Amino acid sequence: VDYVVDAVGYTEIIKQGMELIKFNGKICVYGISGDMDMNLDLNLL
Numbered sequence: 533v534d535y536v537v538d539a540v541g542y543t544e545i546i547k548q549g550m551e552l553i554k555f556n557g558k559i560c561v562y563g564i565s566g567d568m569d570m571n572l573d574l575n576l577l
Contacts, residue, residue, distance in 0.1 A: 533553060533554060533557060534553075534554065534558070535558050535559075535560070536550075536553050536557070536558070536559040537559075537560045538559070538560070538561045538563070539563045540563055541561070541562070541563040541564040543568070543570050546559075546570070547573075550573070550576040551576060553576075
């Protein structure tokens with residue numbers, strides 16, 4: 533996909549969006565709670 537917008541902030545949704553985004557696509561993440569630990573594979577970007 534070209535664009536992913538995540539307004540929920542769950543780690544699994546963000547990971548799924550990172551897997552779906554195509555080269556040079558855009559991902560927008562907001563709504564992340566300060567209490568969450570988030571481990572993302574930045575190699576997917």
